[in-house]
Amino acid sequence: MDTKARKILIADDEPDILEILKYNLEKDGYQVVTAKNGDEAIDKAKQYQPDLIILDIMMPRKSGVEVCEILRAQPLFKDTLILFLTALSDEGTQIKGLTTGADDYVSKPVSPQMFLSKVHSLFRRLKKEDTTVLQVNDLTIDPDRFSVQYKGEEISLAKKEFELLYLLASKPGRVFLRNEILSQVWGNEVIVGDRTIDVHIRKIRQKLGVDCITTVKGVGYKFEL
Amino acid sequence: MDTKARKILIADDEPDILEILKYNLEKDGYQVVTAKNGDEAIDKAKQYQPDLIILDIMMPRKSGVEVCEILRAQPLFKDTLILFLTALSDEGTQIKGLTTGADDYVSKPVSPQMFLSKVHSLFRRLKKEDTTVLQVNDLTIDPDRFSVQYKGEEISLAKKEFELLYLLASKPGRVFLRNEILSQVWGNEVIVGDRTIDVHIRKIRQKLGVDCITTVKGVGYKFEL
DNA sequence: CCCGCTGATTAACATTAGGTTAAAACAATA
DNA sequence: TATTGTTTTAACCTAATGTTAATCAGCGGG
Incomplete structure (x- = not known):
């Protein structure tokens, strides 16, 4: 439930x-x-x-x-x-x-x-x-299969990690404010600390191995390869 | 569309x-x-x-x-x-x-x-x-004969088990949300507990012996060999 | 150079989803 | 009706996941 x-x-x-x-x-x-x-x-x-x-x-x-x-x-x-x-x-x-x-x-x-x-x-x-497959360079993000592939390598992300990455990658280059991220990924009702985002970002960077998420200090994060 | x-x-x-x-x-x-x-x-x-x-x-x-x-x-x-x-x-x-x-x-x-x-x-x-019989690698699922075979071995599944497996296998790799599973296999009107799905999944995994159903936590299940 | 801000990192902690099991409820069949 | 098989529920347990808090590092401005 x-x-x-x-x-x-x-x-x-x-x-x-x-x-x-x-x-x-x-x-x-x-x-x-x-x-x-x-x-x-x-x-x-x-x-x-x-x-x-x-x-x-x-x-x-x-x-x-x-x-x-x-x-x-x-x-x-x-x-x-x-x-x-x-x-x-x-x-x-x-x-x-x-x-x-x-x-x-x-x-x-x-x-x-x-x-x-x-x-x-x-x-x-x-x-x-929306079940749109995102494709950026060697990175494929498929919400239907809930799978992320980098250069053919299957990378397994947890739910929140996936949602977060999907959000960022849906508009490559665009900076997402922490607020936006919170309301899109976590929803408006849920209140979580600021650190939570960082931790998830970190896990994604770690798992992907490529540096595709850029920090824009004092603003938010953006996706780019 | x-x-x-x-x-x-x-x-x-x-x-x-x-x-x-x-x-x-x-x-x-x-x-x-x-x-x-x-x-x-x-x-x-x-x-x-x-x-x-x-x-x-x-x-x-x-x-x-x-x-x-x-x-x-x-x-x-x-x-x-x-x-x-x-x-x-x-x-x-x-x-x-x-x-x-x-x-x-x-x-x-x-x-x-x-x-x-x-x-x-x-x-x-x-x-x-149209595509009644499903064939994935060594696994054959035939809704006509209501039979499942793995490497020639006939495996007998109960009705719900079969329907569930058939649904998942109909789109290998695609994640089916628990909701989707419920409405496809059980129908919209029937209300059954969440655990019910798990139990059936378990029986299938058990009977098939192969690990062909992957859990995507917080999301659903998908079929892949 | 040091303060203060911001994010990174880490580990500890909490929560939740799902696995497992047994048994009850239900159905089908003989 | 007895018997057998199937489906569902319930209770419990585990591991994955999500969150927090504490600490650390980098950087820009006084």
Whole structure:
């Protein structure tokens, strides 16, 4: 289970449902924020920038559909996952919802199992990464095979090392600030010390044998051969 | 994206759904034909010989299930992909549909993303089905005979073990994330613990005797000899 | 030249993923 | 139904990996 403390916002006017969903999601390690109506949902969304927003269709002060439309209009929520909770009865709204840009539906009454499985698979989908093979001189970095080769020699890197190298090598010559590196490789939520980067850089340099990572003091690192 | 102008027939009596699906599929480069009821679906199927037929279960003038049965009876449509659209929550029909010879089902309301990904993966699967027998060095994996041979030695694997090995071996060198493995071998709806994969991997390694499955920690597994 | 800043290095420490095992739950078969 | 085989879970253990903190080295500015 990848517990990356993913943030989820649930908006529903029925406290019971809110409670059940919250409980189940938290049990699964998600970080949950709730809202009781449409307006509150929008506020909380902006405030917490959740990875997934679960919206009840029927809510006071802006329906789920409206909230979805408003959020989707902003670049910040362009790629945020949105899941609708629908009552069985309203087919019409469901169709509307699709065009509005929701990623999936769950119809009430909700079975916790089904629900969790939906949430999981949504995140699974999100996790689709760019799988581009990088090729710089004699160095090949293939995220698909998770392999790094230098002059035909296979070099085995650990996960973080690989991710770090991949990031740097994705834009050879460009300097990556320590901040950028942290948020790209470690993610915004995780807080790690500054030394951590150095250590990983060191391991990469060591394993590769070639000096392909340059330190730009006071700024960051860049990749070049 | 392999856009070879694949032909898709969609049959549904709700114009809205027809429209949405058609729009999305065409956007993805497929050639789409539609039908409003069961009989029309059969006609159009014969006329256009689509690569994939998407059938709503609930339709006037022959249900999706009936259409499927009729088509499957003809050799012409023996290998055609068939995908069912099922209304909310009728589990019974879903099961029925699969046994009738559908290749997969999507339950309404349909999220475009989910839907497209299903369609893609169906075609992907189709392509794979051509190359049934896998042959890597001294290892032969034949899903037809459900048999695995290493250096002529027949090795008997259980179902899940076989499916798992087959998946990994289908793309030697490629790392499969645990998520991918789960959804490919176990299916999206089933929820099993993380350890389950390990145990099966172990059994395979044990039975094969060769170390052909490599662990990529924090990422997944890959097959290589 | 020495201070202070920055990164390198190292080893110790913490965490986590995955391996291993046995046993329970489930299915298939006779 | 008994029997056998398969799949899943649970508990525990190990090794790989990630992080921290302490120390060291280089460099530029006073």
